[in-house]
Amino acid sequence: MLSRVADSLYWMSRYFERADNAARVLEASYSLILNPAKFSTDERWYRAVTLLAPAAASDGIDAQSALFHLATQPRSASSIVSCISAARDNARQVREEISSEMWEHLNRLFHDVSNSNIEMNDDAAAMRLVQTVREGSYRFHGITDTTMNHGEGWHFIQLGKYIERACDLCLLLDAYFSCDSPADDLDWVGLLTSCAAFEAYCKAFTADLRPERIAEFILLQPDFPYSVRYSLDRMHQALTLVTDLSFSRKTGKIDRLIGRLRSAVAYVQIGEVMRGDLHRYLTDIMDQCRELHAAVHEVYIEYPIEVAFEG
């Protein structure tokens, strides 16, 4: 597969996941601020905004325009609309590689969200857009898995999706657990819904919401798609399969990085993590993901020509 194509597939998938993440977080947070609560709704909203658009948050954006900004502003790089548009731009570069069904779905979703013409104060319309994206994302995953050959390209798509998800989940956990004010049950519901995990958590632990269990579920649960552990396992799988296909490449560094990263979540107990520095633990995972990203780029995408001829 062309290196440029692999790169575009990877980014298409990352941007799509980023849009999906923003949609989930916005939906959960918006429903939170509709409730009267112990600690001010503004603070909860501010948490979501900081998470999704740190720059806008530090500029002191107000709650009303924040939703508008995060959902619909094509000029803001972190908005849902921009992420969908970036995903589509990447898909456009590799139209011959993805299935027509994938392209048509992504293209339609792009036109739906970019032509929505939402007014500044029309929250209901903004939330409808958020929901369209969330559902569109589930559908996209389904279409991708059923209509595309599960070969190299598909593995790069998986890699992009799960590396983005792992990082987004770490950021989300960090935002909820590093809060100064004590979180209440509503917050924990918010966190779980943000990772589409509320029902799955209740099945595992009943609706008894305990911070440590929630952290365990989102970080270490091996079977739940929106957990860090699950994401890292899928990344590992994708990378192993790509490495197997490209027997000639020097992939030692990638093997080492993904192995280390996986063991950080596979051989740890939640008690240790919580007793230690959770913030540092999460930051460390994100740093390693960045390192892994750079290594993949160097081996598969932008390798020096001299290296290629040595091969």
Next chain:
Amino acid sequence: MALPRITFTDLEAPPRHGPAAFSGYEIDRAYDEMFKSAEHPRKQYRELYAHLLNLRPDELRRSKTEADQSFFNQGITFTVYGNDKGTERIFPHDLLPRIITAAEWEVIERGLTQRITALNLFLKDVYHDGKIVADGVVPGNVVYTCKHYRREMRGIRVPRDAYVTVVGTDLIRTPDGKFVVLEDNLRVPSGVSYMLTSRRVMKQIFPALFRKCHVRPIEHYGQALLSTLRSLAPEGRLDPTIVLLTPGAYNSAYFEHAYLARQMGIELVEGRDLVVHDNVVYMRTTFGLQRVDVIYRRIDDDFLDPLVFRANSALGAVGLFNAYRAGNVVFANALGTGVADDKAIYAYVPKIIRYYLDQDPILDNVETLLMSHPLQRAHVCDNLDKYVVKAVGESGGYGMLIGPHSSEQQRVEFRERILAEPRNYIAQPTINLSTAPCFVDGRIEPRHVDLRPYVLYGENTTIVPGGLTRVALRKGSLVVNSSQGGGSKDTWVLQN
């Protein structure tokens, strides 16, 4: 009020609203593709005519919306710049097919094959011995002053002498019903994806008509193109790697490039994916570098290799031309083919056919006056309002004056341009292109059309039966180019 739907038993009954569907359909002096005279459709159109008469009035409109939506969702669009949203529009597509009989097609097919064969021989001659110039058939000062003549190609051996692999020839039908050649496109002709995608949509909309009319298939274009490209591979490369070279996703024909690559199952590469090392071309893959043997390039000569042509081009790759000269890679089409579709050379094509093949041209040219010729120039400059004037090296409907539709000011401007650079212009009498019924603004009205069949020239010549019928959607307009408000419609070639 909508009319009740026709049921099966109604079929024998006279049409519900008679020729009302065609009320307001005016036939003028142009040849009409569908009607011999008002209410008398030509034989090949009878099924379509009956079908249209029996349709509910809103049915065509609904089909139109469906078709447009389908094009839009497939992303067969171009971007309208100017606002920050980058609005996307589909290429206008007309719902009603243009129908060509088997007999008409047979002539077109023979005529095009003859023409392409002669033009390939001409290109080989021009870039090698130049016999045709030495024999005084085509003047050297016309050949060697062509904007697209590439002296870098002199003496280079082209595999199978196939200079032009993919051709899109523009045909028009004159008022007497004859097809004539208006223009040859021998560089990187585009539009074939519209032919293919519009057929798919039409099959969804008019399934019954397809069955009744026995329309010849065109869906094998991809396989035909692939095997033509494969036949060009450098010697000894038994399992050649073929790629399609595109300028990238921002090119207006990008949809077509991606579409064709997918239809053929070959890689769609950009210049930045290619690396030339020791005169061998490679593409950068996740497995390392992979050798490339045949490049179906959709980039103009000028942009292919910054070492030889435009130094500031970032679309091609450094060293491509040397690899080509070394015979390690093949381009389709070859470089420098533009010399044969120069509009001044066009005037000589009938002579070119006689010279190489010793045959009379099967398809005629449009009468063409060369502005480099003093008498012809003087005549045209005095009668600019009667002629179409074209710049010789341009395509896409640019650099053109349509005399009868021009203003005094435009004519003055063109006269000056002609006098300043006579070699750069030709003139043709204004030809009334044939008209075909089109569904415009909820009514069926005649619009002027042309026809661009696609010819593949390799081991043997393949012309898929059909082509792109381009439509001048503005009433009375004679300009069919998509850049100038043109649209397209499906072209049906009948079995018998």
